[in-house]
Amino acid sequence: MTTAVFIGCSFIAFGPVLALCVCTIAAEPLSLVFLITGGFFWLVSLLLSSLVWFIAVQIGGSNNASVKKNFLIFGVVFSVLLQEVFRFAYYKLLKKANKGLMTVSQEETIPISVRQLSYVSGLGFGIMSGIFSLVNILTDSLGLGSAGIYGDSPQYFLSSAFMTLAIVPLHVFWGIVFFDACEKKKWWAPALVILSHLLVSGLTFLNPQYDGSLVPSYIIMMLMGTWAFFTAGGSLRNLKLCCSRILAFSCLS
Numbered sequence: 001m002t003t004a005v006f007i008g009c010s011f012i013a014f015g016p017v018l019a020l021c022v023c024t025i026a027a028e029p030l031s032l033v034f035l036i037t038g039g040f041f042w043l044v045s046l047l048l049s050s051l052v053w054f055i056a057v058q059i060g061g062s063n064n065a066s067v068k069k070n071f072l073i074f075g076v077v078f079s080v081l082l083q084e085v086f087r088f089a090y091y092k093l094l095k096k097a098n099k100g101l102m103t104v105s106q107e108e109t110i111p112i113s114v115r116q117l118s119y120v121s122g123l124g125f126g127i128m129s130g131i132f133s134l135v136n137i138l139t140d141s142l143g144l145g146s147a148g149i150y151g152d153s154p155q156y157f158l159s160s161a162f163m164t165l166a167i168v169p170l171h172v173f174w175g176i177v178f179f180d181a182c183e184k185k186k187w188w189a190p191a192l193v194i195l196s197h198l199l200v201s202g203l204t205f206l207n208p209q210y211d212g213s214l215v216p217s218y219i220i221m222m223l224m225g226t227w228a229f230f231t232a233g234g235s236l237r238n239l240k241l242c243c244s245r246i247l248a249f250s251c252l253s
Helices: 002-025 029-059 065-104 114-141 156-184 188-206 210-231 236-252
Strands: none
Touching (some): 002 029, 029 065, 065 188, 114 156
């Protein structure tokens, strides 16, 4: 049973991401490099935020539960802010890298567009974020016993997988909106991205009442996805066509 939970939750969380990588990135070596670099940038932001959180805990160490919770909230907020700082730093790096590629390239066209860069970098951020948020939980699912045997939620592993399923595309949508806003200098848009990122991260504090965190997170994901769709050049006509194809595919399945 534990193996089935591990496999099922793994495919719930990372199945769509695997499909995106295979269909849109695997055949493009340059996109694959940018994807891995995006994941590395997210890792560096996690390392720095973990270091700051560890120092803060050591300085103000206390066994008081409320103090520990305050440190945890501080760590989450600082980590989200640092991730967005590194997203901006990665945007600046990609812009310079694209200019360098245009210089050495024999073609006059841009090797990879800003929209493609935003998608690939967001996917890199999302994949690494999803792996680190779920890998330890999935490892525990292979142990003995059953989830919820001591009165905890029996849906812990499943709910964690669905939360990761929301976080990964959210990073993609945040990346698309963030890069486009930086290109057009619409600084209110990155502010909304940061606020939505903070909100989704803050919703996890409602657990183990998973309904209170999953439902709002998926609503935010749909709103950000719609925003990213139109930011990337989508239209209502394309949206209707896409929905009709999804429905047709579902009926055939």
